[in-house]
Amino acid sequence: MTTNPDAVAAELTVAHERWPAFFTELMDRVADCFPRRETRLTCRDTIEALLTVEGTANCWTLSEAIGHRGPHRLQHFLSRARWDEHAVRAKAAAWAIERLGTEDVVLVADETGDEKSSTDAVGAARQYSGALGGVGLCQVAVHLTYATRAGHTLIDHRLFLPSAWAADEERRELTGVPEELSFATKPQLAVEMLAQLHADGVxxxxxxxxxxxxGRETRTAIRALGYSYVIAVKSDHRIRTAAATSTVTDLVKRVPTRSWQRLRTGSGTKGERHYDWAMIKVLCDDTSDDHETxxxxxxxxxxRYTGTVSFYRCWSAARVPLHVLVDVVCRRWRIEEDFQAAKGLTGLDQGQVTTWRSWHRWCLISMISYVLLAVIASSERHHNTTPIPADLVPVSCRELLKLLRILILARPRxxxxxxxxxxxxLWRRRHQHRAAACHRRWNEITAASVT
Structure with a gap:
């Protein structure tokens, strides 16, 4: 008897079949956050359109795909409609946590930047962004990834307001920044998200x-929440041991050769990756009076080839072996995978919105869309009764989305x-004509005022 390997693979790849049940389950979970049926249906349509549209995703392209006659309904949904985006985010995150499990959890905080063309967008300024590879005009937001053995996904976000933005009352009012909101650093935003997640039960x-x-303040706050940490530090970071205080660079010079251990840290397209690792016991400088050391x-x-050295400051309530800390270091990169997938698949960085509320709502809809992809892909890898053949890689979010577009999701209108x-x-051409006329008129007015 002969077996068709393609037929076997097709039988195993059933992740797309889980879409209707998972999508309905999550939408039912957040339904009571929308006081009106029309707004609730617009949310569902927007998520499906965001996954359906290939290329640029904005209010125009999504509205066209849904079947609206203009972008006004979706613009209203993002900017003025009454619905509780904070409750939606909390319930969507709780749903993802239930699906991914609560064992062996790593929470990863990091920021990413979205390039902008002007400072009219809330929080847009010339600032550093790793996503841009340097300083540029962009918005920067701090995100939180929830990672377990089963999978990982983004579950929260905070927009970073530079100090000049936070102090500019006129721009704050124009973009709808809440009055009670004050300047907060990126570490403070990360601690806010961790504290919220702790209050929610993690x-x-x-x-x-x-x-x-x-920084010490951030590490102290993490410990106050009861979390352990593995945090990268710079080469000039000073640290204290039982013998002396020195920089981590000087300290590593005293590590005996026999103390290094070579461990596998993952597999890439070019094979397995191995690094040499060493552990050094240090004294804590972030212990508050009411916590154990x-x-x-x-x-x-x-x-192992270049000799390049990286440093991580770690703390845990109980002693842990080397491989546990190495595993946490490796899983820190899950957030980079989430950024890449959320931007490439669900338009995280494509929202052409300028106000505080619109930015948060766009990011939330993008995050929910990505949460669905990540959770369904995770269920394919970890809950199939039949093991995946050795000659197949696990289904990715990108591959899952391709299947959904072909087999499940409705075609764009x-x-x-x-x-x-x-x-x-015709609508686009008419709107573009009006916009060009307005720009010319404004230029004429400003030129006249100068002369």
Whole structure:
């Protein structure tokens, strides 16, 4: 008897079949956050359209795909409609946590930037962003990823307001920044999200971040929540041992050769990755009066070819072996995967919105869309009764979305209705003509005022 391997693979790849049940379950979970049926249906339509549209995702393209005659309904949904986006975020995060499990949790905080063309958008300023590769005009937001063995996804976000923005009352009023909101650093925003998650019931977890979040105040706040941490620190970070106080660079020079251990840290397209690791016991400088000292460790990673060294300051209530800390370091990169997927698949960085509320609502809809993809892909990998064949990689969010677009999701309205496509072509041309006329008129007014 012969077996068709493609047929076997097709039988195993059933993740797309879970979409209707998972989507309905999550939408039912957040339904009471929308006081009106029309707003609730618009939310459902927007999420499906966001996953359906290929290319640029904004109010125009989504409204055209849904079948609206203009973008006004979706613009109203994002800016003025009455619904509780904070409750929706909390319930969507709780749903993702239930699906991904509460064992062996790593919470990863990091920021990403979205390039902007002007400072009219809330929080947009010339500032550093790793996503841009330097300083540029952008919005920067701090996000939180929830990662377990089953999978990982974004579950929260906070927009960073530069100090000049936070102090500018006129711009705050124009963009709808809440009056009670004051300037907060990126580490403070990360601690806010961790505190909210702790209040929501996630009380045991590791926290992993990069060196931006390695300050003593941040580490103390993380410990006050009962979380352990693995935080990257810079090469000039000073640390105290039982013998002396020195920089981590000087400290690693005294590590004996026999103390290094080579461990596998994952697999890439070019094969397995291995690094040399060492642990050094250090004294804690972030213990408050009402907390136990616990166990402080400096974790050192060395590239086995280049010799490049990275440092991580760690703390846990109980002593943990080396491989546990290494695993947390490796899972810190899950948030980079989430950024790439959420931007590439669900338009996280494409919202052409300018106000505080619209920005948060757009990011929320994008996050929910990505949560659905991540959870369904996770269920394919970890809840199939039949093991995935050795010659197949697990289904990714990108591959799942391709299947959904072909097999499950409705085609964009403009693909099915030529009259609808023609209407939108005329609408865009008319709107662009009006916009150009307004710009010319404004330029004439400003030129006259100067002379």
């Amino acid at each position: 009380t045991r977890a590791w926290v992993a971040t990069d060196e931006v979040y390695g 616990g166990h402080g460790t400096l974790l050192v990673r060395r590239h 403009q693909d099915l209705d030529p009259e609808h496509a023609l209407h939108w072509s």
